[in-house]
Amino acid sequence: MTFSPDTGASSLGPDWVLGEDGLRHRRAARVVVLDDAGRALLVRGHDADQPERSWWFTVGGGIDPGESDVEAALRELREETGLVLGSDDLTGPVMTRAGYFHFFAETCRQDEVFFLARIPAGTEPDDAGWTDLERSVLDGMAWLTPAELRAQPLEVFPVALPDVVERLAAGWDGTVLHLGEEHDD
Known part of the structure; x- marks a missing residue:
């Protein structure tokens, strides 16, 4: 029997499809934005x-059909923060x-690729590009040091992010860090 994925939209949005494992799934491009x-x-x-x-x-966020990982990272960066960078501004x-996480009462799997962007200290993000859905679940943005991330009481994803930020702030050595599977529960 051949598996035919359900491509119907869920509360998560149209880019989330039902995978062979029965979970909603998408590929995503993310950016670790560091300042000076x-x-x-x-x-x-x-x-x-x-x-x-x-x-x-x-x-x-999600990688659109026909979009490269880098194009998706740059688009998401622009939409979510107002920061307009070029492909030469990304490392990685x-x-x-x-x-793996629970969101909108569904268990989801998101395969993520992360890039690094360095920008000057004092740069302020802008949430003007947030969609209505994003505005309903996003509470704000902040510049945080690894120490502040470790000291604050909220969860952090990926869990290793404080260590990753320290490592990248010291300079990327060209090694792609593979975190494997990470579950939010």
Whole structure:
């Protein structure tokens, strides 16, 4: 029997398709944005079905059909932060992971590729490009140091992000870090 994926939209959006494992799935491009002070620009969000639970994560999102990983990373960076960069401004990929998480009452799998962008300290992000859906689940953006990430009480994804930020702030050595599978529960 051949598996025929369900391509019907879920609450997650049309880019999430039902995979062979029965989970909603998509590929995503993410950006670890660092400033000259070694801080990472992160987004804080929550799940509409669990508004009391909140977490920090990197800028990024789904890769559209026909879009390269780099094109998706640059588009997501522009849409989510207002920062307009070119492909020469991205380094990497510097990291990958398969994130398994619960969102909008569904268990999802997102295969992620991460790039690095360095921008001057004092650059302020802009949320004008957020969609209505993003506005309903995103709470804000902030520049955080690895120490601040470790000290604050919210979850951080990927979990290794404080260590990754420290490592990348010191200079990327060309090694792609493969985090493997990471589950939010």
